[in-house]
Amino acid sequence: MASFGLKVIRGVFGAAEHVAPRLTGRAAFELFCRTPNARALSEGERRAVDRAADFMAEARHHRLKAGSGCIMAHEFRPEPGRASAGTVLVVHGWRSRTEYMRMLIEGYRAAGYRVVSLDLPGHGQSHGRRLNMVNAVDAVRIAGEWFGPFAAVVGHSFGGAVAANAIAGSIRNIAPLASGRLVLIAAPSSLPAIFADFSRMLNVGPRSQAAMADRVEHLSGRPLSEFTGDRQLAQAPVPTLVIHAPDDREVSADHAWRYAGAGDHVLLHWAEGLGHRRILADKGVVERAVSFVAAHREPSLLH
Structure with missing residues:
Protein backbone atom coordinates (compact mmCIF):
# COMPACT_ATOMS: atom_id res chain seq x y z
CA MET A 1 0.00 0.00 0.00
CA ALA A 2 1.51 3.35 -1.04
CA SER A 3 2.61 5.52 1.86
CA PHE A 4 0.32 8.44 0.91
CA GLY A 5 -2.68 6.13 0.53
CA LEU A 6 -1.88 4.50 3.85
CA LYS A 7 -1.73 7.88 5.59
CA VAL A 8 -5.13 8.81 4.19
CA ILE A 9 -6.69 5.50 5.27
CA ARG A 10 -5.17 5.79 8.75
CA GLY A 11 -6.60 9.26 9.08
CA VAL A 12 -10.06 8.18 7.97
CA PHE A 13 -10.16 5.20 10.33
CA GLY A 14 -8.85 7.28 13.22
CA ALA A 15 -11.53 9.94 12.76
CA ALA A 16 -14.37 7.48 12.10
CA GLU A 17 -13.60 5.58 15.31
CA HIS A 18 -15.26 8.40 17.26
CA VAL A 19 -18.25 8.82 14.93
CA ALA A 20 -19.36 5.44 13.57
CA PRO A 21 -17.23 2.59 14.97
CA ARG A 22 -19.55 -0.18 13.80
CA LEU A 23 -19.48 1.05 10.22
CA THR A 24 -15.74 1.61 10.47
CA GLY A 25 -15.21 -1.91 11.80
CA ARG A 26 -17.23 -3.40 8.98
CA ALA A 27 -15.31 -1.36 6.41
CA ALA A 28 -12.01 -2.47 7.98
CA PHE A 29 -13.11 -6.10 7.84
CA GLU A 30 -14.02 -5.80 4.14
CA LEU A 31 -10.65 -4.19 3.44
CA PHE A 32 -8.95 -7.00 5.35
CA CYS A 33 -10.68 -9.58 3.11
CA ARG A 34 -9.94 -7.79 -0.17
CA THR A 35 -7.52 -9.77 -2.35
CA PRO A 36 -5.03 -8.37 -4.85
CA ASN A 37 -5.96 -8.55 -8.51
CA ALA A 38 -4.82 -12.06 -9.50
CA ARG A 39 -4.18 -10.85 -13.06
CA ALA A 40 -2.06 -7.86 -12.06
CA LEU A 41 1.21 -9.72 -11.51
CA SER A 42 4.55 -8.15 -10.79
CA GLU A 43 7.38 -8.88 -13.20
CA GLY A 44 8.81 -11.47 -10.82
CA GLU A 45 5.44 -13.14 -10.34
CA ARG A 46 4.89 -13.24 -14.08
CA ARG A 47 8.24 -14.94 -14.62
CA ALA A 48 7.43 -17.53 -11.95
CA VAL A 49 4.07 -18.29 -13.57
CA ASP A 50 5.68 -18.56 -17.02
CA ARG A 51 8.39 -20.92 -15.72
CA LEU A 191 -6.31 -14.80 13.90
CA PRO A 192 -6.65 -12.33 16.79
CA ALA A 193 -2.94 -11.47 16.42
CA ILE A 194 -3.33 -10.96 12.66
CA PHE A 195 -6.31 -8.67 13.22
CA ALA A 196 -4.36 -6.73 15.85
CA ASP A 197 -1.42 -6.20 13.45
CA PHE A 198 -3.80 -5.12 10.69
CA SER A 199 -5.56 -2.70 13.04
CA ARG A 200 -2.30 -1.11 14.15
CA MET A 201 -1.21 -0.65 10.53
CA LEU A 202 -4.45 1.10 9.56
CA ASN A 203 -5.11 2.93 12.86
CA VAL A 204 -8.33 1.02 13.53
CA GLY A 205 -9.47 1.92 17.04
CA PRO A 206 -10.69 -0.43 19.79
CA ARG A 207 -14.42 0.07 19.21
CA SER A 208 -14.00 -0.52 15.49
CA GLN A 209 -11.89 -3.60 16.27
CA ALA A 210 -14.75 -4.93 18.40
CA ALA A 211 -17.05 -4.49 15.40
CA MET A 212 -14.57 -6.43 13.26
CA ALA A 213 -14.61 -9.23 15.82
CA ASP A 214 -18.42 -9.22 15.78
CA ARG A 215 -18.30 -9.67 12.02
CA VAL A 216 -16.02 -12.68 12.39
CA GLU A 217 -18.40 -14.29 14.87
CA HIS A 218 -21.42 -13.55 12.67
CA LEU A 219 -19.84 -15.25 9.65
CA SER A 220 -18.05 -18.14 11.35
CA GLY A 221 -20.27 -18.92 14.33
CA ARG A 222 -17.33 -18.61 16.74
CA PRO A 223 -15.76 -15.73 18.67
CA LEU A 224 -12.54 -14.33 17.21
CA SER A 225 -10.72 -15.33 20.41
CA GLU A 226 -11.21 -19.02 19.61
CA PHE A 227 -9.26 -18.85 16.35
CA THR A 228 -5.88 -19.84 17.77
Whole structure:
Protein backbone atom coordinates (compact mmCIF):
# COMPACT_ATOMS: atom_id res chain seq x y z
CA MET A 1 0.00 0.00 0.00
CA ALA A 2 1.51 3.35 -1.04
CA SER A 3 2.61 5.52 1.86
CA PHE A 4 0.32 8.44 0.91
CA GLY A 5 -2.68 6.13 0.53
CA LEU A 6 -1.88 4.50 3.85
CA LYS A 7 -1.73 7.88 5.59
CA VAL A 8 -5.13 8.81 4.19
CA ILE A 9 -6.69 5.50 5.27
CA ARG A 10 -5.17 5.79 8.75
CA GLY A 11 -6.60 9.26 9.08
CA VAL A 12 -10.06 8.18 7.97
CA PHE A 13 -10.16 5.20 10.33
CA GLY A 14 -8.85 7.28 13.22
CA ALA A 15 -11.53 9.94 12.76
CA ALA A 16 -14.37 7.48 12.10
CA GLU A 17 -13.60 5.58 15.31
CA HIS A 18 -15.26 8.40 17.26
CA VAL A 19 -18.25 8.82 14.93
CA ALA A 20 -19.36 5.44 13.57
CA PRO A 21 -17.23 2.59 14.97
CA ARG A 22 -19.55 -0.18 13.80
CA LEU A 23 -19.48 1.05 10.22
CA THR A 24 -15.74 1.61 10.47
CA GLY A 25 -15.21 -1.91 11.80
CA ARG A 26 -17.23 -3.40 8.98
CA ALA A 27 -15.31 -1.36 6.41
CA ALA A 28 -12.01 -2.47 7.98
CA PHE A 29 -13.11 -6.10 7.84
CA GLU A 30 -14.02 -5.80 4.14
CA LEU A 31 -10.65 -4.19 3.44
CA PHE A 32 -8.95 -7.00 5.35
CA CYS A 33 -10.68 -9.58 3.11
CA ARG A 34 -9.94 -7.79 -0.17
CA THR A 35 -7.52 -9.77 -2.35
CA PRO A 36 -5.03 -8.37 -4.85
CA ASN A 37 -5.96 -8.55 -8.51
CA ALA A 38 -4.82 -12.06 -9.50
CA ARG A 39 -4.18 -10.85 -13.06
CA ALA A 40 -2.06 -7.86 -12.06
CA LEU A 41 1.21 -9.72 -11.51
CA SER A 42 4.55 -8.15 -10.79
CA GLU A 43 7.38 -8.88 -13.20
CA GLY A 44 8.81 -11.47 -10.82
CA GLU A 45 5.44 -13.14 -10.34
CA ARG A 46 4.89 -13.24 -14.08
CA ARG A 47 8.24 -14.94 -14.62
CA ALA A 48 7.43 -17.53 -11.95
CA VAL A 49 4.07 -18.29 -13.57
CA ASP A 50 5.68 -18.56 -17.02
CA ARG A 51 8.39 -20.92 -15.72
CA ALA A 52 5.69 -23.19 -14.32
CA ALA A 53 3.70 -23.38 -17.57
CA ASP A 54 4.90 -26.87 -18.54
CA PHE A 55 4.40 -28.08 -14.98
CA MET A 56 0.82 -26.78 -14.90
CA ALA A 57 0.14 -28.40 -18.28
CA GLU A 58 0.65 -31.81 -16.62
CA ALA A 59 -2.36 -31.26 -14.33
CA ARG A 60 -6.04 -31.88 -14.82
CA HIS A 61 -7.90 -28.67 -13.99
CA HIS A 62 -11.25 -28.79 -12.21
CA ARG A 63 -13.49 -25.75 -11.85
CA LEU A 64 -15.62 -26.32 -8.75
CA LYS A 65 -18.67 -24.33 -7.75
CA ALA A 66 -18.54 -22.54 -4.40
CA GLY A 67 -20.64 -19.90 -2.69
CA SER A 68 -17.95 -17.30 -3.41
CA GLY A 69 -17.81 -18.22 -7.12
CA CYS A 70 -15.90 -20.89 -8.99
CA ILE A 71 -12.67 -22.20 -7.49
CA MET A 72 -9.97 -24.05 -9.38
CA ALA A 73 -8.44 -27.33 -8.20
CA HIS A 74 -5.39 -28.67 -10.05
CA GLU A 75 -4.95 -32.44 -9.94
CA PHE A 76 -1.45 -33.87 -10.42
CA ARG A 77 -1.05 -37.61 -10.87
CA PRO A 78 1.84 -39.51 -9.22
CA GLU A 79 5.00 -39.80 -11.27
CA PRO A 80 4.81 -42.67 -13.79
CA GLY A 81 5.72 -46.03 -12.33
CA ARG A 82 4.96 -45.05 -8.75
CA ALA A 83 2.39 -47.05 -6.78
CA SER A 84 -0.46 -44.89 -5.52
CA ALA A 85 0.11 -43.73 -1.93
CA GLY A 86 -3.05 -41.66 -1.52
CA THR A 87 -3.97 -38.03 -2.07
CA VAL A 88 -2.39 -34.90 -0.61
CA LEU A 89 -4.15 -31.53 -0.62
CA VAL A 90 -1.89 -28.48 -0.99
CA VAL A 91 -3.14 -25.01 -0.01
CA HIS A 92 -1.16 -21.84 -0.86
CA GLY A 93 -1.02 -18.61 1.10
CA TRP A 94 -2.15 -15.01 0.62
CA ARG A 95 -1.11 -13.51 -2.74
CA SER A 96 0.06 -16.91 -3.88
CA ARG A 97 -1.14 -19.64 -6.23
CA THR A 98 -0.53 -23.25 -7.25
CA GLU A 99 2.46 -22.38 -9.44
CA TYR A 100 4.42 -21.20 -6.39
CA MET A 101 3.88 -24.56 -4.64
CA ARG A 102 5.63 -26.48 -7.40
CA MET A 103 8.52 -27.93 -5.38
CA LEU A 104 6.20 -29.37 -2.73
CA ILE A 105 3.82 -30.78 -5.32
CA GLU A 106 6.63 -32.45 -7.24
CA GLY A 107 8.04 -33.88 -4.00
CA TYR A 108 4.78 -35.61 -3.14
CA ARG A 109 4.28 -36.82 -6.72
CA ALA A 110 7.73 -38.41 -6.65
CA ALA A 111 6.73 -40.25 -3.46
CA GLY A 112 3.67 -41.74 -5.18
CA TYR A 113 0.97 -39.32 -4.10
CA ARG A 114 -1.75 -37.79 -6.18
CA VAL A 115 -1.66 -34.09 -5.36
CA VAL A 116 -4.62 -31.72 -5.49
CA SER A 117 -3.59 -28.07 -5.28
CA LEU A 118 -6.33 -25.56 -4.57
CA ASP A 119 -6.37 -21.96 -5.79
CA LEU A 120 -8.14 -20.13 -2.97
CA PRO A 121 -10.91 -17.61 -3.75
CA GLY A 122 -9.48 -14.47 -5.33
CA HIS A 123 -6.21 -16.19 -6.21
CA GLY A 124 -4.70 -17.95 -9.21
CA GLN A 125 -7.41 -19.16 -11.54
CA SER A 126 -10.23 -18.99 -8.97
CA HIS A 127 -12.89 -16.29 -9.08
CA GLY A 128 -13.51 -13.42 -6.69
CA ARG A 129 -11.71 -10.56 -4.96
CA ARG A 130 -12.50 -11.57 -1.38
CA LEU A 131 -10.87 -14.12 0.90
CA ASN A 132 -11.50 -14.86 4.54
CA MET A 133 -11.32 -17.91 6.77
CA VAL A 134 -14.94 -18.85 6.11
CA ASN A 135 -14.87 -18.96 2.30
CA ALA A 136 -11.37 -20.48 2.37
CA VAL A 137 -12.43 -23.36 4.65
CA ASP A 138 -15.54 -23.81 2.50
CA ALA A 139 -13.30 -24.13 -0.58
CA VAL A 140 -11.29 -26.82 1.22
CA ARG A 141 -14.54 -28.58 2.13
CA ILE A 142 -15.54 -28.69 -1.53
CA ALA A 143 -12.12 -30.05 -2.50
CA GLY A 144 -12.54 -32.73 0.17
CA GLU A 145 -15.92 -33.76 -1.22
CA TRP A 146 -14.45 -34.13 -4.69
CA PHE A 147 -11.02 -35.60 -3.98
CA GLY A 148 -10.85 -36.74 -0.34
CA PRO A 149 -10.21 -38.30 2.02
CA PHE A 150 -6.67 -37.00 2.17
CA ALA A 151 -3.52 -38.68 3.40
CA ALA A 152 -2.41 -35.18 4.38
CA VAL A 153 -3.16 -31.51 3.99
CA VAL A 154 -0.15 -29.24 3.44
CA GLY A 155 -0.51 -25.48 3.81
CA HIS A 156 1.85 -22.53 3.47
CA SER A 157 1.31 -19.23 5.27
CA PHE A 158 -2.41 -18.34 5.35
CA GLY A 159 -3.07 -21.66 3.61
CA GLY A 160 -1.64 -23.42 6.65
CA ALA A 161 -4.05 -21.59 8.94
CA VAL A 162 -6.88 -22.52 6.57
CA ALA A 163 -5.81 -26.18 6.69
CA ALA A 164 -5.70 -26.18 10.50
CA ASN A 165 -9.13 -24.56 10.72
CA ALA A 166 -10.60 -27.01 8.20
CA ILE A 167 -9.32 -30.04 10.10
CA ALA A 168 -10.42 -28.58 13.44
CA GLY A 169 -13.94 -27.87 12.15
CA SER A 170 -13.73 -24.24 13.26
CA ILE A 171 -16.47 -22.88 11.00
CA ARG A 172 -20.14 -23.30 11.82
CA ASN A 173 -21.98 -25.80 9.60
CA ILE A 174 -18.78 -27.05 7.95
CA ALA A 175 -17.77 -30.53 9.12
CA PRO A 176 -14.12 -31.19 10.04
CA LEU A 177 -11.99 -32.21 7.07
CA ALA A 178 -10.79 -35.83 7.08
CA SER A 179 -7.00 -36.01 6.82
CA GLY A 180 -4.39 -38.41 8.12
CA ARG A 181 -1.71 -35.78 8.66
CA LEU A 182 -1.17 -32.04 8.62
CA VAL A 183 1.89 -30.05 7.51
CA LEU A 184 2.05 -26.34 8.32
CA ILE A 185 4.80 -24.27 6.68
CA ALA A 186 5.34 -20.68 7.84
CA ALA A 187 1.72 -20.62 9.00
CA PRO A 188 0.11 -18.03 11.28
CA SER A 189 -1.59 -19.56 14.30
CA SER A 190 -3.57 -16.67 15.75
CA LEU A 191 -6.31 -14.80 13.90
CA PRO A 192 -6.65 -12.33 16.79
CA ALA A 193 -2.94 -11.47 16.42
CA ILE A 194 -3.33 -10.96 12.66
CA PHE A 195 -6.31 -8.67 13.22
CA ALA A 196 -4.36 -6.73 15.85
CA ASP A 197 -1.42 -6.20 13.45
CA PHE A 198 -3.80 -5.12 10.69
CA SER A 199 -5.56 -2.70 13.04
CA ARG A 200 -2.30 -1.11 14.15
CA MET A 201 -1.21 -0.65 10.53
CA LEU A 202 -4.45 1.10 9.56
CA ASN A 203 -5.11 2.93 12.86
CA VAL A 204 -8.33 1.02 13.53
CA GLY A 205 -9.47 1.92 17.04
CA PRO A 206 -10.69 -0.43 19.79
CA ARG A 207 -14.42 0.07 19.21
CA SER A 208 -14.00 -0.52 15.49
CA GLN A 209 -11.89 -3.60 16.27
CA ALA A 210 -14.75 -4.93 18.40
CA ALA A 211 -17.05 -4.49 15.40
CA MET A 212 -14.57 -6.43 13.26
CA ALA A 213 -14.61 -9.23 15.82
CA ASP A 214 -18.42 -9.22 15.78
CA ARG A 215 -18.30 -9.67 12.02
CA VAL A 216 -16.02 -12.68 12.39
CA GLU A 217 -18.40 -14.29 14.87
CA HIS A 218 -21.42 -13.55 12.67
CA LEU A 219 -19.84 -15.25 9.65
CA SER A 220 -18.05 -18.14 11.35
CA GLY A 221 -20.27 -18.92 14.33
CA ARG A 222 -17.33 -18.61 16.74
CA PRO A 223 -15.76 -15.73 18.67
CA LEU A 224 -12.54 -14.33 17.21
CA SER A 225 -10.72 -15.33 20.41
CA GLU A 226 -11.21 -19.02 19.61
CA PHE A 227 -9.26 -18.85 16.35
CA THR A 228 -5.88 -19.84 17.77
CA GLY A 229 -3.81 -22.74 16.53
CA ASP A 230 -2.99 -24.31 19.89
CA ARG A 231 -6.68 -24.49 20.80
CA GLN A 232 -7.68 -25.85 17.40
CA LEU A 233 -5.00 -28.54 17.15
CA ALA A 234 -5.57 -29.60 20.76
CA GLN A 235 -9.18 -30.33 19.82
CA ALA A 236 -8.17 -32.15 16.61
CA PRO A 237 -5.12 -34.26 17.48
CA VAL A 238 -4.08 -35.08 13.91
CA PRO A 239 -0.32 -35.79 13.66
CA THR A 240 1.10 -32.42 12.64
CA LEU A 241 4.46 -31.13 11.42
CA VAL A 242 5.16 -27.41 11.81
CA ILE A 243 8.03 -26.04 9.71
CA HIS A 244 9.05 -22.45 10.34
CA ALA A 245 12.04 -20.17 9.86
CA PRO A 246 13.15 -18.22 12.95
CA ASP A 247 13.93 -15.27 10.64
CA ASP A 248 10.45 -15.18 9.06
CA ARG A 249 9.54 -11.47 8.92
CA GLU A 250 5.94 -11.98 7.75
CA VAL A 251 4.84 -14.62 10.27
CA SER A 252 6.90 -14.53 13.44
CA ALA A 253 8.30 -17.62 15.13
CA ASP A 254 5.82 -17.08 17.99
CA HIS A 255 3.12 -18.58 15.77
CA ALA A 256 5.09 -21.82 15.41
CA TRP A 257 5.56 -22.06 19.17
CA ARG A 258 1.82 -21.63 19.64
CA TYR A 259 1.07 -24.55 17.33
CA ALA A 260 3.69 -26.67 19.08
CA GLY A 261 1.94 -26.05 22.40
CA ALA A 262 -1.12 -28.00 21.24
CA GLY A 263 0.29 -31.33 22.38
CA ASP A 264 2.71 -34.18 21.71
CA HIS A 265 1.10 -34.88 18.33
CA VAL A 266 2.72 -31.69 16.97
CA LEU A 267 6.36 -31.77 15.82
CA LEU A 268 8.25 -28.51 15.30
CA HIS A 269 11.11 -28.15 12.83
CA TRP A 270 13.12 -24.94 12.50
CA ALA A 271 14.25 -24.12 8.96
CA GLU A 272 17.10 -21.73 9.69
CA GLY A 273 17.63 -18.78 7.36
CA LEU A 274 14.81 -19.53 4.90
CA GLY A 275 12.43 -16.65 5.63
CA HIS A 276 8.80 -16.78 4.62
CA ARG A 277 8.90 -17.62 0.91
CA ARG A 278 12.28 -19.19 0.20
CA ILE A 279 11.24 -21.97 2.56
CA LEU A 280 8.95 -23.39 -0.16
CA ALA A 281 11.84 -24.01 -2.56
CA ASP A 282 14.23 -25.61 -0.08
CA LYS A 283 15.02 -29.23 -0.87
CA GLY A 284 15.46 -30.18 2.78
CA VAL A 285 12.09 -28.68 3.74
CA VAL A 286 10.37 -30.55 0.92
CA GLU A 287 12.02 -33.83 1.90
CA ARG A 288 10.99 -33.41 5.53
CA ALA A 289 7.41 -32.53 4.60
CA VAL A 290 7.13 -35.55 2.31
CA SER A 291 8.74 -38.02 4.71
CA PHE A 292 6.46 -36.92 7.55
CA VAL A 293 3.40 -37.79 5.49
CA ALA A 294 4.90 -41.06 4.30
CA ALA A 295 5.73 -42.04 7.90
CA HIS A 296 2.37 -43.77 8.40
CA ARG A 297 3.70 -46.37 5.96
CA GLU A 298 7.36 -46.27 6.93
CA PRO A 299 7.86 -45.01 10.51
CA SER A 300 11.65 -45.04 10.09
CA LEU A 301 11.38 -42.09 7.72
CA LEU A 302 10.87 -39.77 10.67
CA HIS A 303 14.33 -40.50 12.05
